[in-house]
Each structure stands twice: as C-alpha cells, then as structure tokens.
Amino acid sequence: MRDKKASILYEHMRGELDNLYRFFLELNLLDKDQSKAIPPETVKTAIGEFLIQCPVYRYYGNHLPLSESEATAVQSLLDKISTSKPKLTTALSLLKEVLLTKPQSGDPAYNDRASRFYQRCMQFTGPLMAKGVEDTLMYTYTRFIGHDEVGDSPEFFGLTVDEFHQKMIDRQVNWPLALNATSTHDTKRGEDVRSRLNVLTDLADEWVEEVRVWQQLNQVGEAPIEMMSTLFIRRWLVLTPCPARTRPLHGKRISLTAWKSIWRKHLERLNAILRTPTLMKPTKMRPKRLPVCYWIRSVRSGSDFSRFIDASLILG
Structure with missing residues (x-):
C-alpha cells in the first residue's frame, strides 16, 4: 500500500x-x-x-x-x-x-x-x-479480488466465526442505527459477482487445480501475465452468462502512450491466450466447452494499465 x-x-x-x-x-x-x-x-x-x-x-x-x-x-x-x-x-x-x-x-x-x-x-x-x-x-494485488473493494481491504483475508460474531456485537453496541450498503458508486463488482467470488474460498483445492491447468494449457508464466491470468480465470468463472460474442482486447478507445513499447508484447500475448481454443477445454470446475465473451474498459493514463488489464470475462 x-x-x-x-x-x-x-x-x-x-x-x-x-x-x-x-x-x-x-x-x-x-x-x-x-x-x-x-x-x-x-x-x-x-x-x-x-x-x-x-x-x-x-x-x-x-x-x-x-x-x-x-x-x-x-x-x-x-x-x-x-x-x-x-x-x-x-x-x-x-x-x-x-x-x-x-x-x-x-x-x-x-x-x-x-x-x-x-x-x-x-x-x-x-x-x-x-x-x-x-x-x-x-x-x-489480486490475492483475493473479492476484498479489492472500497470499504474492504486487500490486506484483510478472512476471520473466524467467533471473530465475526464479536464484530457484529460491537456494531450493535456502537453503531445500532448504521446502514450497510452492498453497492456504492465506488463498487467495482456487483453483489452477485462478489458472492460467487466468496464461494471460491470454499473451493481452494479445485481453484488451485483450475489455475494450474489453465496456465499449463496456455503456457502462462511471465509477469504480468502470471498475475493477470488468475484474475482472468476468476472473472470467467463467476460472471453471468451472456450471448457469445467477442471484441478486440485493444482498439480505438485504448490510449497507448508512454508505456506502449513496454506493454505491447503483453497485450498481444493476452489477446492470443483469450483467442486460443485451449481456453475453452473442459476442467473439473468447467465441465463443458463454453464460448467466451469479453470486453475491456478504456484507460485514462499509463498509470491505469492495471484497470486496462482488468478485463471482464463472461460465459456464454
């Protein structure tokens, strides 16, 4: 931080x-x-x-x-x-x-x-x-993207049942009239997506297997692809189905400025990974072949490269 x-x-x-x-x-x-x-x-x-x-x-x-x-x-x-x-x-x-x-x-x-x-x-x-x-x-910082939210903290990584009950007691004593909004203008992911991400915390072994298989299929291993690949597969697993269609990972709305030469090879690699047929091979958590639909937000500046790479992958 x-x-x-x-x-x-x-x-x-x-x-x-x-x-x-x-x-x-x-x-x-x-x-x-x-x-x-x-x-x-x-x-x-x-x-x-x-x-x-x-x-x-x-x-x-x-x-x-x-x-x-x-x-x-x-x-x-x-x-x-x-x-x-x-x-x-x-x-x-x-x-x-x-x-x-x-x-x-x-x-x-x-x-x-x-x-x-x-x-x-x-x-x-x-x-x-x-x-x-x-x-x-x-x-x-993508250890668990469900915590990458305003009002939460990437540093926080769970608590015991007893700790949860104590926090609820403290809240009742100190903030009995407080409201707890599930979404705000700062929320990066909807309630349904965050709920599904939370389910992954109960599927640790299956999640590790999924990531390893996916990385082996696509020969992922270089930074920042290594980190971004786990972000991609999490988004892919939890988002709502939609009609299959594809859009280029980078296009007219994307501003490639000072970091163009540094990141071009990574953008090309990500495009190749997302287009490859092996991306849709079945695994235990993904038992059938599914077409992929994805889009990506435009960037405001070179410092927002991480926003640019935070693509949303949607199952069709």
Whole structure:
C-alpha cells in the first residue's frame, strides 16, 4: 500500500507536494535556525511520508490544538514513520513540534497558521488514498479480488466465526442505527459477482487445480501475465452468462502512450491466450466447452494499465 501511494505522489502529484512544502515555509512555522538545520528535501520527504502513510483518507480536525484522540493518532503516525524511516527522524520531530507541541502554548496566530498547513495536508491524503489504493492497489494485488473493494481491504483475508460474531456485537453496541450498503458508486463488482467470488474460498483445492491447468494449457508464466491470468480465470468463472460474442482486447478507445513499447508484447500475448481454443477445454470446475465473451474498459493514463488489464470475462 505504501509503495503504490508513494508512486502516485512522486510520479503524479509531485507538484502538489512542492506547493505544500512552499506553503509550509511561507507560514513561518519554523524559526530560521530550524529551517537551516535540515536540508529542504529532507523536510519535503518527511511531509510526503506523512501524506503517504496516513492510514485513513483524512483526519478532520480544523483547529489546533487537535482533540486528544486525533493528536494521539497523528503522534502514532509520525512515530511509525520515524521507525520505518530513521533518516527522517529529525524532520519528523519538527513536524511534531509544529502540529502537536507548539499549539499547546495557546498562541492564536501561530495556531491559525499551523492549522492551515494541517488542513492543507488533509486535502491531499484523501486523493492519495483514492488513487494509490482504490485505483492502483486494488487492481494489482489480486490475492483475493473479492476484498479489492472500497470499504474492504486487500490486506484483510478472512476471520473466524467467533471473530465475526464479536464484530457484529460491537456494531450493535456502537453503531445500532448504521446502514450497510452492498453497492456504492465506488463498487467495482456487483453483489452477485462478489458472492460467487466468496464461494471460491470454499473451493481452494479445485481453484488451485483450475489455475494450474489453465496456465499449463496456455503456457502462462511471465509477469504480468502470471498475475493477470488468475484474475482472468476468476472473472470467467463467476460472471453471468451472456450471448457469445467477442471484441478486440485493444482498439480505438485504448490510449497507448508512454508505456506502449513496454506493454505491447503483453497485450498481444493476452489477446492470443483469450483467442486460443485451449481456453475453452473442459476442467473439473468447467465441465463443458463454453464460448467466451469479453470486453475491456478504456484507460485514462499509463498509470491505469492495471484497470486496462482488468478485463471482464463472461460465459456464454
């Protein structure tokens, strides 16, 4: 998760990070000696890690000092970064001073300036989480795609019956009037597809056999084909039947830009795999020959290659 968010920040939001650092300096939150003591890039990197490693979309404090619970969360976040990035310890200490220590002195002018910087940070943590996790990690980490949904987590991989009942008790006690939507504007797969994906978790042995047979038939073994092949076969197994028809895997709507030369061979390989007759040979989980219908969404940019490869395979 951290790597995907870092990639989005430094490859696509670097200008925003530069602006945030300049804003930090313009607010005069550090004295001159502190500003000179640490290289500018180190401070900027520390601010970047604060955005990247924020565990939620954002914190909502709009004045300093922060509430006790939010201050504790920010303190824990900065401590965690300091542990994983010891070279940033000094710069992170400055951020703690700016956001947590100095506001306790009660200087209204300073607290107003520091609050503006804090809230500006929170304006970027949300988009960074959305692009890094929702639109990147959830299309590239395919251990179990049923968990690759907003409101779920790719890191979560099941719980015991007792744990489930305890969560339901906690929900009844703490959130008795809450609603649990099964689909939102962010949902990547419908309820029926996710239900069928959940069934695969009870068919582990059969699933492993299916993947091995399919990969052997199609000689799949090179990245990213290896990872994408398991994504394809899962989609193929669970989606609703429709009349047989095919569409090209890439066409006029697909924008091949900077990554054209890198991915062309993989696109050609995927096309070949999906067209080959062996794709429709019977296996234990797929006992009869079935024609394949598939389509694919257009991409917005090279960073969305994983969206491009997340084809929907439909049985006919």
